[in-house]
Amino acid sequence: VGGTTVAGYVPGMADPNVHFFDGKFSMWATHDFSVNNTGFTMKDWWIWSSPDLVSWTKESVVSPETSLKWDAQTNECWATDAAWVNGTYFFYVSAGGGQVGVMSSKSLAGPWSDPLGKPLLSGPFAAGLKPPTTFRDPCVFQDPDTKEHFIIAGVFTYYIMKLAPDMISLAETPKLISFS
Numbered sequence: 001v002g003g004t005t006v007a008g009y010v011p012g013m014a015d016p017n018v019h020f021f022d023g024k025f026s027m028w029a030t031h032d033f034s035v036n037n038t039g040f041t042m043k044d045w046w047i048w049s050s051p052d053l054v055s056w057t058k059e060s061v062v063s064p065e066t067s068l069k070w071d072a073q074t075n076e077c078w079a080t081d082a083a084w085v086n087g088t089y090f091f092y093v094s095a096g097g098g099q100v101g102v103m104s105s106k107s108l109a110g111p112w113s114d115p116l117g118k119p120l121l122s123g124p125f126a127a128g129l130k131p132p133t134t135f136r137d138p139c140v141f142q143d144p145d146t147k148e149h150f151i152i153a154g155v156f157t158y159y160i161m162k163l164a165p166d167m168i169s170l171a172e173t174p175k176l177i178s179f180s
């Protein structure tokens with residue numbers, strides 16, 4: 001779990017996001033267990049750290065069984081993203097067929113907790129979205145001017161939402177992103 005150092009490519013990782021938080025680089029990714037990439041068997045998420053983007057240390061292996069009690073789809077740990085606010089890491093994960101959950105920890109090594117006990121984003125019709133979308137593949141970013149955080153999620157149709165200062169709830173209703 002912690003302390004494994006790897007240089008170069010790490011087989012089995014998918015959809016990585018790299019951030020510079022708290023004086024070091026961190027990589028947040030899903031982990032594909034499928035042999036020879038013949039399918040997608042995503043049972044957990046991995047978190048890595050690096051001082052230089054060359055040598056990497058595995059900090060955490062996060063599984064839904066231990067961290068997201070509401071996620072019954074243990075082979076559908078999809079794309080992720082993360083934020084670091086006021087000394088706390090927030091880990092946004094695609095879980096199951098169409099949900100985005102959020103976990104938090106004071107350390108990259110965990111332990112990771114589920115402060116909501118339910119998905120942050122779930123189902124295309126839960127918020128009455130038109131057009132509907134499946135909430136998957138979150139992207140989290142901070143506006144450099146306002147310092148507010150936002151999350152984008154969807155599949156083919158995407159919505160953007162401002163996150164509340166607590167980073168585990170929404171500060172506004174989803175807004176459709178229009179591509180011209």
